[in-house]
Amino acid sequence: MARAATTSDAFSAVAEPRRRDILAFLADRERPVNEIVAALQMEQPSVSKHLRVLREVSLVRMRRDGRRKLYRTNAAAIRPLHAWAGEFERFWRHTLTRVKERAEAKMAEAGANPRDTTS
Amino acid sequence: MARAATTSDAFSAVAEPRRRDILAFLADRERPVNEIVAALQMEQPSVSKHLRVLREVSLVRMRRDGRRKLYRTNAAAIRPLHAWAGEFERFWRHTLTRVKERAEAKMAEAGANPRDTTS
DNA sequence: TTGACATATTCCTATATGGGAATATATTGG
DNA sequence: CCAATATATTCCCATATAGGAATATGTCAA
DSSP: OOOOOTTSOHHHHTTSHHHHHHHHHHSSSOEEHHHHHHHHTOOHHHHHHHHHHHHHTTSEEEEEETTEEEEEEOGGGGHHHHHHHHTTHHHHHHHHHHHHHHHHHHHHHSSOOOOOOOO | OOOOOTTSOHHHHTTSHHHHHHHHHHSSSOEEHHHHHHHHTOOHHHHHHHHHHHHHTTSEEEEEETTEEEEEEOGGGGHHHHHHHHTTHHHHHHHHHHHHHHHHHHHHHOSOOOOOOOO
């Protein structure tokens, strides 16, 4: 089987950089399609296609306004993604703690290079 | 052009559900490949392939241990993802505030037309 | 209705998978 | 070196794009 459909969930939908750009652009206010096209310098059909994907996973909502369609983010849909990533927070702390300890150990050694070769 | 390579960044890498499963399994401690295979009931080659992708975007680190290879998460790499999603937090608050306000407004109106074409 | 404006959809194609099967590589013990 | 164990890689293939081009659909104004 091939890759999971981008329309399957928020994770797949935001994997596409252009869609993250669109979400960021819509973050502060709702916008008509043509503004997205102009702001992000994308082809209109391309924007419409991305918006469709975003809509299918509920990352954006749309309402008509005359001939235009105003899109806005549905931030709540990003929540699962944020929550998932957040579960790793306590491991970051562990990591940061270790990094800090290593840094201090180096400081103690004197004149250490800040490069961290941890692969 | 086709979809972005899954090896391009953390966003693409975690778009695959199986890889999220692996990350979650590795979250609390490092593990050899065969444990991942057993725990997640995946084919060994499949696990190795997913681990390769995760490694290429630095989401996991690996060290040899005799014949085995122990993998562990590099939670710091998940940070950009978490940070990105986190930028929407304040909009969630706005959204939640607006929802609350609308709800209260409706309460006040009492039995208003429930039609909300918002989609 | 007609024309203009705003979006959406369809068609086509190159590309990047992800899974299965088979095989290669690496490491340890005898 | 040989066998056994542990992982990684290669090959093949069905599939799902994402972008470009052309076209369809929808809405408003005169």
